Structures are given as structure tokens and as C-alpha cells.
Amino acid sequence: MITRSFLCILLFVLLVGTVSADTLIINPTQDGFLKREPYGTWVNARNGAGSDSGFTNSYNLAAGLRSDTTENLWQVMSRGAYVFNTTLIPDDATITSAKIGVTGYRQWSQIGYYNLVFTGFNPSNPSSLATSDYNKFTDTEYSDRVNISVFSSMDTHYNFTLNSGALSYINKTGNSPFLLRQSWDVDNSSPVWVSGKLEYFYTNYNENVDSTLRPFLEITYTEPPPPDTTPPASITNLSNSTATCQEINWSWTNPVDADFNHTYVLKDNVFYNNLSNTTTFSLWQNLTGGQNYTFSSKTVDTTGNMNETWVNMTATPTACGFTPVANFIANATSICINETVFFNDTSTNIPTSWYWMFGDNTTSTDQNLTHLFNTTGFFNISLKATNAFGNDWENKTNYIYVDACTPPPSGCFFVNLTNITVDVSSVDWEITQDLATWGVRYNISENWSSYYYCILTPTPTPIPTWGPVINPSTESDIRPDNLIGYWWVGALIVGIIVVFRKW
Amino acid sequence: MRKLAAILLIFCLTLPLVFAADVEDLLGPEEEKEIPTRYIYFGATPIKDALTAKSQAPETILKQATDTTMKKEEYPYTIEKTEIKIIKFRCDDKMGICGYWVEATRGGREVQTNSPIWISPPPYEVVISEVYDSKVNENVVTIKEDPKLAVERVLQGYVDRQPLGEATVGTKE
Numbered sequence: 001m002i003t004r005s006f007l008c009i010l011l012f013v014l015l016v017g018t019v020s021a022d023t024l025i026i027n028p029t030q031d032g033f034l035k036r037e038p039y040g041t042w043v044n045a046r047n048g049a050g051s052d053s054g055f056t057n058s059y060n061l062a063a064g065l066r067s068d069t070t071e072n073l074w075q076v077m078s079r080g081a082y083v084f085n086t087t088l089i090p091d092d093a094t095i096t097s098a099k100i101g102v103t104g105y106r107q108w109s110q111i112g113y114y115n116l117v118f119t120g121f122n123p124s125n126p127s128s129l130a131t132s133d134y135n136k137f138t139d140t141e142y143s144d145r146v147n148i149s150v151f152s153s154m155d156t157h158y159n160f161t162l163n164s165g166a167l168s169y170i171n172k173t174g175n176s177p178f179l180l181r182q183s184w185d186v187d188n189s190s191p192v193w194v195s196g197k198l199e200y201f202y203t204n205y206n207e208n209v210d211s212t213l214r215p216f217l218e219i220t221y222t223e224p225p226p227p228d229t230t231p232p233a234s235i236t237n238l239s240n241s242t243a244t245c246q247e248i249n250w251s252w253t254n255p256v257d258a259d260f261n262h263t264y265v266l267k268d269n270v271f272y273n274n275l276s277n278t279t280t281f282s283l284w285q286n287l288t289g290g291q292n293y294t295f296s297s298k299t300v301d302t303t304g305n306m307n308e309t310w311v312n313m314t315a316t317p318t319a320c321g322f323t324p325v326a327n328f329i330a331n332a333t334s335i336c337i338n339e340t341v342f343f344n345d346t347s348t349n350i351p352t353s354w355y356w357m358f359g360d361n362t363t364s365t366d367q368n369l370t371h372l373f374n375t376t377g378f379f380n381i382s383l384k385a386t387n388a389f390g391n392d393w394e395n396k397t398n399y400i401y402v403d404a405c406t407p408p409p410s411g412c413f414f415v416n417l418t419n420i421t422v423d424v425s426s427v428d429w430e431i432t433q434d435l436a437t438w439g440v441r442y443n444i445s446e447n448w449s450s451y452y453y454c455i456l457t458p459t460p461t462p463i464p465t466w467g468p469v470i471n472p473s474t475e476s477d478i479r480p481d482n483l484i485g486y487w488w489v490g491a492l493i494v495g496i497i498v499v500f501r502k503w
Numbered sequence: 504m505r506k507l508a509a510i511l512l513i514f515c516l517t518l519p520l521v522f523a524a525d526v527e528d529l530l531g532p533e534e535e536k537e538i539p540t541r542y543i544y545f546g547a548t549p550i551k552d553a554l555t556a557k558s559q560a561p562e563t564i565l566k567q568a569t570d571t572t573m574k575k576e577e578y579p580y581t582i583e584k585t586e587i588k589i590i591k592f593r594c595d596d597k598m599g600i601c602g603y604w605v606e607a608t609r610g611g612r613e614v615q616t617n618s619p620i621w622i623s624p625p626p627y628e629v630v631i632s633e634v635y636d637s638k639v640n641e642n643v644v645t646i647k648e649d650p651k652l653a654v655e656r657v658l659q660g661y662v663d664r665q666p667l668g669e670a671t672v673g674t675k676e
Contacts, residue, residue, distance in 0.1 A: 020671035021617040022602070025661060027624060088598050088623050101664070159664060210646075211626030212656040218664070220617050225674050 030083035042190035045074035064200030080180035101157035104203035111199035115145035115183035126175035142166035232257035245320035289319020323390030324351035336405030351385035562599030615668030626653035
């Protein structure tokens, strides 16, 4: 803050300190002297109506007083009137100082030293002073008071510095009339009465042929600087942060131009905002993660000048989200060797990459895939699902069983208590019975871990067909060790076989 | 007797002095009387003639006369016998005045001028002599039309009134 304030002050000083001024020297367009002869007291002499007032250039201008010779009355009060055409001052100018210069001399010098001063004047028609204007003045002092003693040379201008009130009084669109008077006259303090004395102060009037001796109004003024057509510099150090999902925080450094006003910003080539000259960042929110966004800017000054150079930058915000939860399913979990299983990714929270392990030293990075198992056994299946926010493993133990699937014998039979035909060439036969069906099964693995099961379909003409490979885990009720309770059935069958063979 | 004679002598000798001292009072406050002035022009007076003829507005006549005269100079130039240098000038048709860009020093030190210095109305006359003719009790003033010299005198008066300091130049050319 301190640094900013310091810079502002420095810029102000630099600007103001280099303000330049013009000078205008104006000679009056009208001048004359205002003369009164009220005869009477000092107050009457000052304020009363005169009988011999007039404006004429036949005399030098005067600002004086005299006392009557015989009647011991104040007589004749003269004042110098000056009208300056101040329309030449530009309307947008600021008057910084002014002075009125007059050349003159003091005549008679009998009443004593006193001061002269300029006051306001309101003639009816400044372009043509008339005798009726004699009482149209004010006592407002518009200059310093100058002692009459300084007027010792007719060839030298003596300057009355105008005060701040006068600077406001000067009319930039018309005339500025001033009146030169004695300070006695202004503050209504009677001079020491000296019977029969004269005191006149003469000045050169405007019609003096020597222009260097004419009265003048000298004005110093400043004008607004010419229209600024120079745009401010561009912003610098444009950068962005996408640390927060779906947001971009742009930041930059503003130009140091004193008249820099705002930054014109586009968002993807569409107007976004005008940012103030103190703004150095812009937070864009609720964006789409992974999509490009372009910040484009131009700078503009207080008068509307735009720097046509674009300052652009593109950034991509991250998406907001969660770590995946990995999962999958398979279209079959028990297959024969060299068969395939289709694995379907069912992970949630939008993973973006996958890593499969199939337990047979093979892997894959596909999302969904078909895998061929060419070895038998149980296989652990694992899936790692990953996205921008993390990863997750799903491990399924012994998820896939791959069997050698040895082909069954050539015939299938069924058990019929009245007409039994059984191929007993294989030692792997076993008569079984579940709760609903009599049948036999053919062992295709060790310990009856898997087997074919010959079932009797309950049709009008029973046809023995080979059923599917039975998984002991699901068919435990017909495993041999569960058939002990049916020993008598076995014995019966064996007996029947023996009988048939003997028969 | 000798004493009386001395007193009378002193009285007689001082009487004129007394009269001399009181003459103003005795005469009383006289009406202000100006010595008549007669103006004589030296050389041609085309500007005065044009103003008299009123063929154009006075400010136009004076501006054109000044413009024509000042254009004959090669800028910058130093006003003779001064430390004032006129850098350039420009007349404004709309305002009917001319402005001057000056640089000035006083005793070698910079004068705080505020250029341009516009002069209204453009001066064109200068008094080249002023003689009192006691025989006819009148002032005889000889005038010459010389816009360049008139401008230079006004600028000189301006510079003389300015304090020492850094000069400034207005923003509008």
C-alpha cells in the first residue's frame, strides 16, 4: 500500500511538476476615468452621485482626490476603469496567476502617501463605457495594494498582482472590467483633511501610441494536455494456476502507465469482463475439467485508448472426482482348458486405466477383455482401476476354475432296477443316487473331484444322457463319501450283476 | 536704526521665499492641466491606414501585419542588446493574435518564462522620440510603425517582470 501510494504521489509530482503554462498579455479594449464631484463630506465624495463623471480618453487615467479650495469640502474622486477582453483565454484553461501592469506618475502629491488597489467593476456595457457606470463598482479588492510612492517613472510598468478572487472573477467568455482606486476609497477611511490640496495619480491609457507603455493584463494559464492517444502498455507476467479442480486462477502484473484504467478480458474469445486497474487476478470457476480455456486481454487507458496487442494464455483445469472402486465380473468361472472367459470391468468413479492379472502370469491393460486359460487349475483374478484421483485393487481368489475336461466313455447308461445294462469296463464307474434320480457317474479326476454324471431324464421313454461335469462343491450330496448310507443299493446291484453273469 | 534696517532687509529678502513657499496654496488646487501632445508619424503608415479604412477587422489587420513582418526573421534570433532569444512564433487566425516562444537569461541565469507569450492586440507602433517644445508648450511625439520592434519591446517588458527560474513551455504548439 505504501509503495502504491508512493508511486501515485511520484507520478502526480512528475505530472504536476512538469505542467507548463502559457502567457497572455492583453491591453484594454476600453478604459477611461470615472470622476465625481459630489462636494461635501468625505463619505459623500466617495459615495455620492457625481455631476461630472465620464469616461473619456482625452486625459490620462486618474485615480485621485482633491480637497476644495474655498469651501473646504472634498471634491472630485477619480477612479481608473479598465476593460480587458479575456475571451482569448481558452475555455478549458486554468488561470494560475495574473497581474495588471500600469505606467503612471503621481501629480500634486499634497495629501500624502497612500495605496492603490484594483477592485471589481460592473459597467452596463463593457464594450462602451458610459457616464452612467460611475457607481457600478464593488469594494472587493482583486489585487495587492501598491503604495503610490513607487510610481516614480512614467516609463516603467508597476504591477498589481491579482489575488485568487480576481482569478475567479476573470471572465473567460467575456470582458473582465477592473477599477483602479485608492485604498481610502475602498475601505472608506478618510484621508487627513488638508484644505485646498490635490492628489492625483495618472496612468497611461490604452490609446497611448507606444504599446510598451500601455496598461496590460498579464495572465498565466495552463491548458489541459493535448488529447492522449497513447494507449497503456500491456499486462505482463500473465500466469495461471489450476491447482483446484475445475478452476483457473489467472494472475498478471498491470502496466505502470498513470492513465491505465482497466483490462479488457475475453474468455475463449467472448467478452468476459473489464477489470479495474488495481485488479491483478481473475478466478474462473465451474469449468469443465480437461477442457482448454483461453484468457485474452487488452489494456485501456482513462481516455479510452486501447492497446491493440493481445496478451493470451491457454490453460486446462483438472476435473473434480473420486478414487475408483475396482470390481469386475466374468461370464463363466468354470471352464475347460483352452476355453475363454470374458471379463467385464464394473469399477465405479470413472477409472481411466486398468490393469488385469489373471493368475497365469499374464496381464492386460484393456478395460474389458476375453482371456484364454490354457492351463488347468484355480486362478486368482485381480483388477487395478486407476484415475486422476487414485487407484483401487479388486482381488478374487480361485475365481476361475479350469478343468482338463477328459471326454466321457462312449456310452451312457442308467440304472434300471428291472432292466439294467451297465458297461463295467471302467473301474471308475460308480452307482449313485441323489434324492431324485438314480444314476451312475464316471470319475474323470482324482478322488472324484469331477465326474460325468449320467442321469435318467424323466421322459416317457427314459434316455440316458451324459450330464454336465459336476463340481463336487455343488453336488456334494452324490459324492462317494456321501453314499455310504446307500450301501445296500450297491450290494443289490452287485448281487444282480452276479446273478446275471451266472444266468 | 541699524537694527531696524537689518530687520527690514531680512524681511525684504525673505519675503519672496515666503511667497514662493505659499504660492501653491495661494493659487489653490488648480485644475489639472495637461500639456498638449502632437503625434508625428515617421515613415509609411500602412497599418494605421488599413485600420482607418476599416477594410478588415482590426485584429485581422494587426495579426496579418505582425505575421508578415515576423516571418521575415530567421529563428531563433536574439533581440538586439538583450538576453532574450525568440525561438519561434505562431499567429492564431481564430484569436487574431500571435504567440512567441522565448528563452531568456538575466545575468546569465535563466528567467522563468512561460511560453508561448500571446500579445493582444498585436503591437505595431513604437515611439522613437518625444520632445517638449517650450515655445508652443506641447509635446511632440514621433511614432514609427514597426511591428517587430513593438513585439520585442513588449516581450522585453515581460521578461523584465519575470523572476529567475526554470522556464516552461505550453503544451499546445
